[in-house]
Amino acid sequence: xxxxxxxxxxxxxxxxxxxxxxxxxxxxxxxxxxxxxxxxxxxxxxxxxxxxxxxxxxxxxxxxxxxxxxxxxxxxxxxxxxxxxxxxxxxxxxxxxxxxxxxxxxxxxxxxxxxxxxxxxxxxxxxxxxxxxxxxxxxxxxxxxxxxxxxxxxxxxxxxxxxxxxxxxxxxxxxxxxxxxxxxxxxxxxxxxxxxxxxxxxxxxxxxxxxxxxxxxxxxxxxxxxxxxxxxxxxxxxxxxxxxxxxxxxxxxxxxxxxxxxxxxxxxxxxx
Amino acid sequence: xxxxxxxxxxxxxxxxxxxxxxxxxxxxxxxxxxxxxxxxxxxxxxxxxxxxxxxxxxxxxxxxxxxxxxxxxxxxxxxxxxxxxxxxxxxxxxxxxxxxxxxxxxxxxxxxxxxxxxxxxxxxxxxxxxxxxxxxxxxxxxxxxxxxxxxxxxxxxxxxxxxxxxxxxxxxxxxxxxxxxxxxxxxxxxxxxxxxxxxxxxxxxxxxxxxxxxxxxxxxxxxxxxxxxxxxxxxxxxxxxxxxxxxxxxxxxxxxxxxxxxxxxxxxxxxxxxxxxxxxxxxxxxxxxxxxxxxxxxxxxxxxxxxxxxxxxxxxxxxxxxxxxxxxxxxxxxxxxxxxxxxxxxxxxxx
Ligand SMILES: Cc1cc2nc3c(=O)[nH]c(=O)nc-3n(C[C@H](O)[C@H](O)[C@H](O)COP(=O)(O)OP(=O)(O)OC[C@H]3O[C@@H](n4cnc5c(N)ncnc54)[C@H](O)[C@@H]3O)c2cc1C
Ligand SMILES: Nc1ncnc2c1ncn2[C@@H]1O[C@H](COP(=O)(O)O)[C@@H](O)[C@H]1O
Numbered sequence: 001x002x003x004x005x006x007x008x009x010x011x012x013x014x015x016x017x018x019x020x021x022x023x024x025x026x027x028x029x030x031x032x033x034x035x036x037x038x039x040x041x042x043x044x045x046x047x048x049x050x051x052x053x054x055x056x057x058x059x060x061x062x063x064x065x066x067x068x069x070x071x072x073x074x075x076x077x078x079x080x081x082x083x084x085x086x087x088x089x090x091x092x093x094x095x096x097x098x099x100x101x102x103x104x105x106x107x108x109x110x111x112x113x114x115x116x117x118x119x120x121x122x123x124x125x126x127x128x129x130x131x132x133x134x135x136x137x138x139x140x141x142x143x144x145x146x147x148x149x150x151x152x153x154x155x156x157x158x159x160x161x162x163x164x165x166x167x168x169x170x171x172x173x174x175x176x177x178x179x180x181x182x183x184x185x186x187x188x189x190x191x192x193x194x195x196x197x198x199x200x201x202x203x204x205x206x207x208x209x210x211x212x213x214x215x216x217x218x219x220x221x222x223x224x225x226x227x228x229x230x231x232x233x234x235x236x237x238x239x240x241x242x243x244x245x246x247x248x249x250x251x252x253x254x255x256x257x258x259x260x261x262x263x264x265x266x267x268x269x270x271x272x
Numbered sequence: 273x274x275x276x277x278x279x280x281x282x283x284x285x286x287x288x289x290x291x292x293x294x295x296x297x298x299x300x301x302x303x304x305x306x307x308x309x310x311x312x313x314x315x316x317x318x319x320x321x322x323x324x325x326x327x328x329x330x331x332x333x334x335x336x337x338x339x340x341x342x343x344x345x346x347x348x349x350x351x352x353x354x355x356x357x358x359x360x361x362x363x364x365x366x367x368x369x370x371x372x373x374x375x376x377x378x379x380x381x382x383x384x385x386x387x388x389x390x391x392x393x394x395x396x397x398x399x400x401x402x403x404x405x406x407x408x409x410x411x412x413x414x415x416x417x418x419x420x421x422x423x424x425x426x427x428x429x430x431x432x433x434x435x436x437x438x439x440x441x442x443x444x445x446x447x448x449x450x451x452x453x454x455x456x457x458x459x460x461x462x463x464x465x466x467x468x469x470x471x472x473x474x475x476x477x478x479x480x481x482x483x484x485x486x487x488x489x490x491x492x493x494x495x496x497x498x499x500x501x502x503x504x505x506x507x508x509x510x511x512x513x514x515x516x517x518x519x520x521x522x523x524x525x526x527x528x529x530x531x532x533x534x535x536x537x538x539x540x541x542x543x544x545x546x547x548x549x550x551x552x553x554x555x556x557x558x559x560x561x562x563x564x565x566x567x568x569x570x571x572x573x574x575x576x577x578x579x580x581x582x583x584x585x586x587x588x589x590x591x592x593x594x595x596x597x598x599x600x601x602x603x604x605x606x607x608x609x610x611x612x613x614x615x616x617x618x619x620x621x622x623x
Binding site for chain 1: 353380384385416420466468542552565566572580581583591
């Protein structure tokens with residue numbers, strides 16, 4: 001933590017996950033699991049907003065941005081992209097024993113990584129991932145570390161050494177303020193993530209900015225992670241039978257299209 | 273594991289009332305408790321919330337544990353987690369359920385790590401397996417499938433439930449139950465996070481979307497918050513309400529409470545009219561079970577057409593006014609010409 005009066009800016013850890021592009025999500029009809037092979041991936045969209053938040057905070061306050069991710073080595077692509085966007089360095093926690101981790105070991109692993117990086121003032125996560133969509137990993141890290149959390153933020157600032165986050169909740173916008181270190185989860189769409197820059201890409205090319213850690217590097221026992229360390233299991237997966245739709249599309253000019261539509265809806269008795 | 277007994281539901285109090293999602297969950301939790309042959313306890317932290325305990329009992333709780341402290345008036349993560357964690361170790365429940373509001377997810381996510389147990393997010397159905405485990409059923413992969421999550425070796429089994437998927441239980445004033453006050457040692461250090469400001473969303477009628485039979489839903493294609501009046505007018509004509517995709521919410525055009533989708537509400541009206549909405553998976557997750565879906569979009573390739581019963585490819589600024597005009601004209605005609613039943617006998621064919 002930054003001692004009062006000390007000059008260095010905050011050290012921000014941004015947790016990012018690589019996910020298949022949402023539009024490309026396809027369930028394999030046979031295995032009933034997500035088709036991942038051959039599907040283009042991206043940095044989980046809210047994590048891009050978290051990274052952009054970090055970059056904006058660094059512009060204002062100085063400091064350093066460390067990107068953390070847990071997953072297979074194919075995630076390097078996203079870590080490199082994060083560096084090309086402006087992050088200072090990145091760590092991938094990659095280990096066969098981590099396979100099948102639910103949110104408990106995922107949060108634990110990221111917690112250990114934050115601790116190994118050391119002196120982290122602010123941990124930024126996305127509000128949720130597009131593939132698991134639990135939103136539990138960010139609060140899970142805060143829970144493991146016993147530090148404050150501010151979730152669902154659409155704006156994050158640092159005021160007098162405290163974190164201020166505007167939370168978008170159902171009935172309004174709450175502003176929370178917490179001491180650092182603190183976990184903040186960032187809302188999708190709250191800012192416009194910047195593109196990788198040429199200098200960023202050159203830094204990636206020079207190499208050495210993405211480090212791999214194993215579970216053992218973080219002092220994690222095999223029993224704490226992966227399937228063994230996960231309280232939950234996916235017992236089975238059903239395919240959803242959605243009602244079949246007529247799919248009647250009217251391409252006529254508006255007066256006719258509207259009249260055809262209203263007739264159809266009246267016939268279906270959904271409008272009087 | 274034998275020692276773990278009872279189903280709990282976290283009761284979220286806000287502005288002197290129980291959150292709808294908490295009340296909906298009481299009904300479902302009651303069913304699960306009955307299936308397990310155990311009782312249902314509501315956990316109610318807050319300040320001056322005792323009347324809400326009564327509400328929870330009338331909806332199906334056998335007991336409410338009340339933890340009152342002036343500092344718990346507004347939800348913050350750390351003290352609420354401490355309350356739940358302390359009660360969990362004190363009483364060993366077998367199940368804890370949360371409504372998947374923003375605060376419910378915030379709390380569940382922190383708690384499950386702190387007490388080392390599983391948590392299934394955003395469930396839409398619950399059941400009990402033959403072995404007696406809680407079957408926690410949630411949409412996966414953008415709603416294309418349903419995953420059954422089990423938590424066999426850790427206790428309690430925890431899950432959050434989506435807003436609006438369970439019906440409101442009937443309130444029975446004759447139901448009895450006990451209200452138990454408990455204290456949890458909270459220190460000032462637990463309140464290191466402060467709420468320094470709250471801006472309620474403007475007063476647009478937001479609750480109607482929960483039970484409207486017709487929803488007219490607007491997306492980024494509306495282009496400007498002012499244009500939502502078009503939707504208001506159409507919704508009024510159809511006796512429905514207005515909802516939204518996420519983009520207009522993020523842009524501050526409409527309140528968060530109107531948002532339909534993965535991170536908004538689930539709706540299942542008789543008729544859902546999507547106007548200027550592209551049909552991203554996260555949007556479909558909240559509305560694909562509507563009985564009839566109509567899409568109005570200028571892009572014939574928009575994904576929303578793939579799940580629509582009817583679609584109009586066109587500019588919403590031409591299509592909507594035309595719909596409003598024709599609906600009004602139809603209504604005016606229906607009023608002018610007496611309906612056939614009302615016509616005097618013997619004069620049906622103008623004879
Ligand atoms: C973690 C996460 C959670 C999310 N949760 C949700 C959620 O809960 N709900 C949700 O809705 N989204 C959610 N999203 C966002 C989602 O991915 C889409 O970005 C969003 O739904 C798009 O909103 P839209 O369809 O209004 O806007 P766009 O995708 O921009 O579509 C606008 C549409 O309007 C049409 N249009 C433009 N002008 C006209 C015109 N004059 N006439 C007719 N049509 C016109 C366009 O052809 C286009 O199809 C989430 C995303 C993430 C990453
Ligand atoms: N494997 C991972 N590696 C890094 N960060 C992650 C990982 N999984 C989840 N996160 C972070 O936690 C947030 C919430 O994820 P989830 O709980 O899966 O919805 C994401 O937006 C990320 O910031």
